Amino acid sequence: MRTVFLYEETKKTLQVVLSERQAEVTSECLADWTPERINARIEEFKAEDRIRGFDLSEDVPMRTSIFQTGRDTFEVIWSFHHIVVDGWSMGILMKDFFEMYGALYTGTAPILNSVRPYSDFIRWYEQQDKQEAAEYWRHYLAGYEEQATLPKLPMSAERNNEYLQREEIRKLDAETVRRLVQIGNGCGATVNTVIQVAWGVLLGKYNHTRDVVFGSVISGREAQVTGIESMVGLFINTIPVRIRLEGEVSFAETVQRAQEEALESTQFGYFPLVDIQSFSSLRQGLVDQIMAFENFVQTPSLDDRNVGFQIEGVSGFEQTHYDFNIIVLPEDDGMSVKFTYNAAVYDEELIRRAMGHYCRILETVSMHPDILNEEIVMVSEEEKWQLTIENNLTEQEYARDKTLHGLFEEQVRQTPNAVALLFEDRQWTYRELDEKANRLAMQLRTLGMGAGKPVGILAERGPDMVAGVLGVLKAGGAYVPFEPGWPQSRIAGIMESLSMEHMLTTHRQLPVVRGLLREVPSLMHAVCMEETVVESHGEKQIYGLQKAGAESLEYEAVAVDAEQLAYIIFTSGSTGTPKGVAVCHRPVINLSNG
Structure with missing residues (x-):
């Protein structure tokens, strides 16, 4: 009760026993309140008391609050910090408390057991x-x-103070x-x-x-x-x-x-x-x-001591x-x-x-x-x-005859000005994303991309990559994503295995793209999804994305059915030859509806 613990500006925590200290005991009369108001007030107090906690450098590490709930009924809340007492000790303290209370009630002398000092345990501990x-x-x-x-x-690690x-x-x-x-x-x-x-x-x-x-x-x-x-x-x-x-x-x-x-x-x-x-x-x-x-x-028994009251219930937090x-x-x-x-x-x-x-x-x-x-x-x-x-009864109706980009276009028509993408400090609406995807689709078509053909995408994750995926699908192709940072030889090997003729990219990946144009015989056209690049490499070209409104870019929908290829995804090949899996539109839509 007289102990404080000092831990700021000291190398080790110091336990200081003061010569005198006043115990903290508060009381509140709720006897005239309705049972509902009494319960609400006591629960409110408990919540406040938990939030208050104990400042071990200043507070008495134990406090008692007494609520009178009726003419002769009371609820006692005993709060303490674990640093001074544990659960076993609570039984000892309560036994002695009831003994002393009973002695006062009956006017007799309390019979208390002899006390062994905690310092005996400390001395034993130091000898181990x-x-x-x-x-x-x-x-x-x-x-x-x-x-x-x-x-x-999910995200529970970010709520570590709650x-x-x-x-x-x-x-x-x-x-x-x-x-x-x-x-x-x-x-x-x-x-x-x-x-x-x-x-x-x-x-x-x-x-x-x-x-x-x-x-x-x-x-x-x-x-x-x-x-x-x-x-x-x-x-x-x-x-x-x-x-x-x-x-x-x-x-x-x-x-x-x-x-x-x-x-x-x-x-x-x-x-x-x-x-x-x-x-x-x-x-x-x-x-x-x-x-x-x-x-x-x-909770010690009260059978051996007349204290003038009964305990109806004990709960702890x-x-x-x-x-x-x-x-x-x-x-x-x-x-x-x-x-x-x-x-x-x-x-x-x-x-x-x-x-x-x-x-x-x-x-x-x-x-x-x-x-x-x-x-x-x-x-x-x-x-x-x-x-x-x-959990395996998963059969349900879904848009089995629709395509991935077709579903996206339906959303564009419903909410053209709604935010579709958030990336860093920029927002893209459904209309903006659709317009860029349309321009990419028509540019690929004007460069001779045929239906069902694979188109590589070498781009950082962001809005351009999403627009590129939609553009390839709208043009009737199947996109093949490549991870930036893969060795050029690994990407070239995949392109050759697919006889790939077209690819989409970004400024940052242009050094790799130039090498691919030299290394992959079938690769003829690369489109940078920004608008400022045009390069010739013999018969091969790197194009910038043509500006909106160009006559050749008037978007015309291409007929694509749900059984047509949507994408081909490859393993990294870090432990052998990269292996590809070809996926059509229908199973992806089925999965997204599951």
């Missing part, structure tokens, strides 16, 4: 062999190079939990290890791998320090858990191995995660989600630095599994499916602990039907 711990974790993570994660929303906390909760029934505990007993393992291996199975299937790592929150109270179980402070740490899912190994065997490794890891569980991550090539990406098995007492957290809570009638996640990063439907998959894995292995890892099925019968049947 950090080098031995470092060697253990370096060896533990050796060879692990690919992050195991859940699929994230945290929209959501929860998904499921309850495992008592019989399933009993069987999971029994598996652990049979393998000499805790039920926590069983739960962890099941999560490893899910991550393995989601990432198509047999080797996964995720974070596990440990209590940190395994240290050999007298009275550590009754100390108040921050003891928890996050350590990596590695689950190897060999194909011909059963789930139970995997649990047994995981427990053996967990016992070793626990010996070095005091080692900071940030240092452990430095031993991996993934660095901070090593741990993408964390699991916490909360088997400590969260916790936000970590991770976008996905698994919290497992053992209960008298089963076990709750809670996913807390950042909705700015993960899709809610995906999280619901992941919860269903996880619970299905737990139910399956609880009944068949000797099942091979690779034989565990996590999808439901409904999902199987969707994946194998429903």
Whole structure:
């Protein structure tokens, strides 16, 4: 309560204990309000309190707010920073609080347990062999190079400062939990290890791998320090858990191995995660989600102390630095599994499916602990039907007799002035793009390009390239795209294989085009999609795009049917001879309607 942490303009963070400090306790009377207004006000306060957070260099790291909701009913909100207290400590603090409150209520002396100072733990920590711990974790993570994660929303990396906390909760029934505990007993393992291996199975299937790592929150109270179980402070740490899912190994065997490794890891569980991550090539990406098995007492019983009131319900809110957290809570009638996640990063439907998959894995292995890892099925019968049947019912009507450029021309007629392309600082309307494509089409026709002939396009990605593609299609040809930067010899080889006579290009690619005109016998004409170039190379020519309004460029539609070639695309040829695939208009339109 009297501690502040100074971290600005210091080489190391300093913990400063002040001689005196006033606790922050606020109260607000809502007794005369309607239940709806009371709930709204309390939720508003909680949101404000979360946003406020704690400035560790100035604030008391714990505060209490009391709302009177009726004549003799109250709601208490207790906020604290994890740096001074962990979940285990909360049970100790609440027990002592109720003891002191009860003593005041009954006029008796409080009976409090002796307190062991947190400094005992610090002294123990400073005596540990950090080098031995470092060697253990370096060896533990050796060879692990690919992050195991859940699929994230597109562009979620760009929303790294946004945290929209959501929860998904499921309850495992008592019989399933009993069987999971029994598996652990049979393998000499805790039920926590069983739960962890099941999560490893899910991550393995989601990432198509047999080797996964995720974070596990440990209590940190395994240290050999007298009275550590009754100390108040921050003891928890996050350590990596590695689950190897060999194909011909059963789930139970995997649990047994995981427990053996967990016992070793626990010996070095005091080692900071940030240092452990430095031993991996993934660095901070090593741990993408964390699991916490909360088997400590969260709310002490009031049976042993008369405090003059009853507790009707306790709920908590916790936000970590991770976008996905698994919290497992053992209960008298089963076990709750809670996913807390950042909705700015993960899709809610995906999280619901992941919860269903996880619970299905737990139910399956609880009944068949000797099942091979690779034989565990996590999808439901409904999902199987969707994946194998429903998703393949793709037959539908589409514009099967139309062409790609024909559909574009329909859009031009509907919205000629709408923006079709945005590129750097310029906008192109449908009309502007269509007009340039028409000019290119007619110029190709006047240069003798026949129906169905291939036309190469060597251009940077941008509006000119799009206009070039449409121009070739409007002229009745099939475009053949070439990537700028390909070796000239590779492009020349493709052109020769197609007996290509025409190509479109840009100013930047003219040096390559001149070489192609010399190297490819069939190539006779190149059109630069700007208006300023005219070059002769013997019988061969490089033309600039003729200006709009020229008599020879009056556009006339060319008859093209849906079975005619639209484009021919080649592999890069970096590992051998480039291979081409010829595609007609109809299948492309079919795909775009799928």
